[in-house]
Amino acid sequence: MSVDWGSLGIVTVVGAATALTVVTLVALAVVGLSDRPDGSSATGRAVAGLCLLAVGVIAGYGLYVIAA
């Protein structure tokens, strides 16, 4: 009887890193897209675009994992 602690550890690290990264990226995109008193800045929109692009890549890889 042996528990595969190594694999469970990898699930912990990779799952946590992925979830925290995606949540951070979407939260940053929300901040970038938020209206400001002086109007939403072009820089904010560009950062938001990059963050959402990165989220799209991660989500795409997730779909690949399901299908593979």
Added chain:
Amino acid sequence: MNAAGMLIVVVIVVVTALAFDFTNGFHDTANAMAPSIATGALSPRAAVAIAGVLNLVGAFLSVEVARTISSGLVDEARITPVVIFAGLVGAILWNLTTWFLGLPSSSSHALFGGLIGAVLVAAGPEAVHAGTVVTKVVVPAVVSPVLAGLVALSATYLAYWITTRADPVTAHRGFRAGQVVSASTVALAHGANDAQKTMGVITLALITAGVLAPDAGPPLWVIVSAGLAIAAGSYVGGWRIIRTLGRRVSDLERTQGFAADTTSAAVILTSTHLGIPLSTTQVCTGSIFGAAAGRRLHVVRWRVAGQVALAWTATLPAAAVVGAAASFVATRGPEGVVAVAVCGSALAAGIWFAARRNPVSAVNVNDLPEPPGPDRTLTAP
């Protein structure tokens, strides 16, 4: 058993397996969609429709049937169609019981429990691998909700911290979109994983009955019927469990719903990729509790967590007891199988009709019963 008797048994096993698949679908809709429904990111009907379609699509993404339907928990050489049938009866009745009580429990663990009980009676205790039960069921059952809960708690805290000064309307829209995508991913992964189990069960029954060659894959009709059964179950929606996870744990906001769904998707996909058998239900439930605690610890209704933990603890032994009883009767011959089928159907119908006395549906899924309090008409001045 003669050929006609075997044919009857195989037909009953196939129908029972599809019934289990259906209960698996409606039991687990909550995993993906409860937070989206609770936060209003999706309407209840839209959520279960998306879950149904994505479970169906997921069933077709991979047709690599698991080599073992019990993950090595029992000696599969002892498994016969009658044992599979008895195990399925145990799993279905436990799924219906927990659905009636509104408790999210693992359909996989119910299936394992049913099979363990059925094999115990049919082949004796030496046919059950107790060590594997500990390593593949007990340990992951303890680790996965804690892991998912801690990650979701951190993700929720992070999301609130980053968006402290963000425009509330933009945050609302952004997290709503994110929640829809991550919940859909969980539904798709669920279809890809759980429909496979039923395909494997039916295929194994057909192989052991001599209908299929030993190395045969699932025929197209098995893939289609398993996909449709889990999709139909998802669309019907296990509203009682959706209410528990979406409304009874805490009052979830969209930021929390997004963090919970994203955590569930990340952990489930990682574990699937690495071949670690984590229960989708336990991961998603842990994520929801973690996300609820990530905003404020005291807003979580921990009494509900206790009820859920109790259901998880009871799932394997309870399904095993029913599976053992079903196996005891069913192994007497074709008449025994028919008797178990009739009794099982009657019990399932009884639970279904009992649930109709206090119905939970798409209309009232987000309503919580009024807390007990003084009768205002009696205390009026």
